Amino acid sequence: MKKTLYYLMIIALMIIFFFPVVWIFLTSLKTTGEIYAWPPTFIPENPVIDNYRTVFLESNLGLYIGNTLIIAVFSTFLVILLASLAGYGIARIQFKGASIFLVFFLAMSMFPQLSVAPSLFLWLRQIKLINKFLGLILVYTGLFTPIAVWILSTYFKTIPMDVEESAKIDGCSSLRILFQILIPLALPGMAAAALIVAIFVWNEFLLSLIILSKDTLRTATVGIALYPGEYAFPWELITTATFLAVLPLVFVLFFFQKNIIGGLTAGAVKS
Amino acid sequence: MNEIARRKMFGLFLVLPAFLFVFLVLFLPAANTIIKSFTEFSPMNLQQNDFVGLKNYQKIFGNEEFMDSFFNTLHFAGVSVFFELILGLVLALILNKALAFRGVIRTAILFPWVLPTALNAIIWRWLFNTDFGFFNSFMKSFGLISRNINWLGEVSLAMNSMIWVAVWKTSSFIALILLTGLQSINDELYEAASIDGASGFQKIKSITLPLLIPSILLALLFRSMDALRSFELPFALTQGGPGGATQTLSLFGYRQFFQFLKFDQGAAVSVVQFLFILVLGLIYIRVLKGERDT
Numbered sequence: 001m002k003k004t005l006y007y008l009m010i011i012a013l014m015i016i017f018f019f020p021v022v023w024i025f026l027t028s029l030k031t032t033g034e035i036y037a038w039p040p041t042f043i044p045e046n047p048v049i050d051n052y053r054t055v056f057l058e059s060n061l062g063l064y065i066g067n068t069l070i071i072a073v074f075s076t077f078l079v080i081l082l083a084s085l086a087g088y089g090i091a092r093i094q095f096k097g098a099s100i101f102l103v104f105f106l107a108m109s110m111f112p113q114l115s116v117a118p119s120l121f122l123w124l125r126q127i128k129l130i131n132k133f134l135g136l137i138l139v140y141t142g143l144f145t146p147i148a149v150w151i152l153s154t155y156f157k158t159i160p161m162d163v164e165e166s167a168k169i170d171g172c173s174s175l176r177i178l179f180q181i182l183i184p185l186a187l188p189g190m191a192a193a194a195l196i197v198a199i200f201v202w203n204e205f206l207l208s209l210i211i212l213s214k215d216t217l218r219t220a221t222v223g224i225a226l227y228p229g230e231y232a233f234p235w236e237l238i239t240t241a242t243f244l245a246v247l248p249l250v251f252v253l254f255f256f257q258k259n260i261i262g263g264l265t266a267g268a269v270k271s
Numbered sequence: 272m273n274e275i276a277r278r279k280m281f282g283l284f285l286v287l288p289a290f291l292f293v294f295l296v297l298f299l300p301a302a303n304t305i306i307k308s309f310t311e312f313s314p315m316n317l318q319q320n321d322f323v324g325l326k327n328y329q330k331i332f333g334n335e336e337f338m339d340s341f342f343n344t345l346h347f348a349g350v351s352v353f354f355e356l357i358l359g360l361v362l363a364l365i366l367n368k369a370l371a372f373r374g375v376i377r378t379a380i381l382f383p384w385v386l387p388t389a390l391n392a393i394i395w396r397w398l399f400n401t402d403f404g405f406f407n408s409f410m411k412s413f414g415l416i417s418r419n420i421n422w423l424g425e426v427s428l429a430m431n432s433m434i435w436v437a438v439w440k441t442s443s444f445i446a447l448i449l450l451t452g453l454q455s456i457n458d459e460l461y462e463a464a465s466i467d468g469a470s471g472f473q474k475i476k477s478i479t480l481p482l483l484i485p486s487i488l489l490a491l492l493f494r495s496m497d498a499l500r501s502f503e504l505p506f507a508l509t510q511g512g513p514g515g516a517t518q519t520l521s522l523f524g525y526r527q528f529f530q531f532l533k534f535d536q537g538a539a540v541s542v543v544q545f546l547f548i549l550v551l552g553l554i555y556i557r558v559l560k561g562e563r564d565t
Contacts, residue, residue: 113500
């Protein structure tokens with residue numbers, strides 16, 4: 001009895017959490033006539049895929065998703081590169097000021113985007129990086145490095161010190177120890193940090209909005225959020241585009257939830 | 272140089288690239304914003320740069336729209352974080368007992384968190400749609416409302432609707448933080464309490480909650496900081512409307528900067544917001560340090 005109640009509760013939770021996206025998915029399969037009818041139907045009466053065709057042919061959604069992928073790949077790569085080196089340095093080499101760096105990174109990760117956005121905009125305009133992917137990639141690299149350093153330094157601490165010491169006895173140089181022994185051991189942590197950074201890139205809004213303001217350069221989140229403002233842009237297309245932009249995240253989450261949770265708890269809770 | 276000193280130099284050398292990037296992209300721009308808030312400055316005239324003291328602050332505090340968004344932000348952050356914490360706690364207590372379907376359950380609770388805030392806002396805008404939205408039809412079929420309601424368009428309702436959207440998205444993340452805290456509580460404590468004849472509720476009250484306080488505090492600070500800088504939620508859900516009812520500090524500041532090009536006053540707005548977050552951030556670092564020392 002208690003068990004049944006418990007499972008019912010879990011099912012109720014799942015419905016509450018997944019329902020909004022299921023609803024936009026169902027909407028995306030409806031015909032225009034069915035969408036603008038009252039009361040709304042649950043299951044589409046004549047499911048159609050026209051909305052998917054239209055959203056790719058008549059809006060820039062394909063471009064937006066491509067733009068986001070390019071920016072996510074490059075900025076995630078740069079962040080993980082910088083943060084692995086820094087995380088290793090902070091966690092395993094007891095140099096003076098290591099903990100000050102860690103506090104610096106923590107403090108920077110709390111900065112409200114609004115306080116950096118205007119200056120960044122003016123400076124990027126001066127060096128002609130507004131409406132350039134490179135501009136946003138560099139900004140994201142700085143923006144998300146702090147949280148990645150935090151996650152990775154926690155991860156590096158969990159690798160036993162003996163590994164490194166025995167390598168040292170064998171006469172390996174510091175750089176070789178880092179790249180040949182520690183980085184391979186830290187790969188799961190790096191993957192978790194990379195996933196989290198990529199999700200953050202997919203999420204980020206304000207800086208993307210101001211740095212890539214040209215329509216064809218927009219990222220998916222910004223581009224779709226601006227659809228309802230464009231004249232008479234219909235809801236069947238907005239819901240379709242939103243569903244398509246959310247889909248990759250569902251896959252990432254489904255396959256990697258364990259890594260993501262591990263990384264998150266390392267970054268946010270443990271210290 | 273001896274070997275230890277060389278190794279320490281190597282450590283510093285590894286941290287420097289990350290430090291430089293973060294310094295250039297976050298620290299310098301923020302410092303520049305703070306300086307500009309004390310000057311008269313416009314992006315149209317980069318040469319003009321006169322120190323004017325607190326004039327920009329006087330101007331924004333004399334601006335009714337600013338004061339409204341100031342209180343909106345506090346209202347939004349206070350109420351949404353309160354409900355998120357309560358729901359998060361309930362969720363965490365339920366999930367802590369979950370033995371089967373762990374993967375699916377994890378995916379479910381993480382899902383609202385990975386959903387981009389702006390897209391979540393768009394989804395809810397459709398669910399809340401007055402004429403064709405699911406929300407109205409749902410409420411009507413249970414007889415809770417008799418006519419279709421404009422959830423996002425009425426001054427008295429828009430803020431609550433926005434809070435609801437935030438609570439839906441973030442409670443599960445709080446649950447996740449609390450869950451880690453719950454799992455670190457030693458089971459023997461509960462067993463001992465059971466032997467002494469404690470009820471389930473008593474156990475929650477005198478074991479779970481006191482031991483969970485550090486995690487609760489962390490979740491609280493984490494989310495408050497986030498809620499205080501809320502930007503894309505009102506931007507994509509209501510554009511701050513109706514009549515400024517859901518305009519937050521971030522949205523107001525953004526408009527000063529990029530719509531009205533009042534760079535100096537926008538800078539003052541973001542410094543005010545920054546101070547709020549700074550205070551919370553300092554408490555946060557304190558708590559983390561306390562955690563580490565014990």
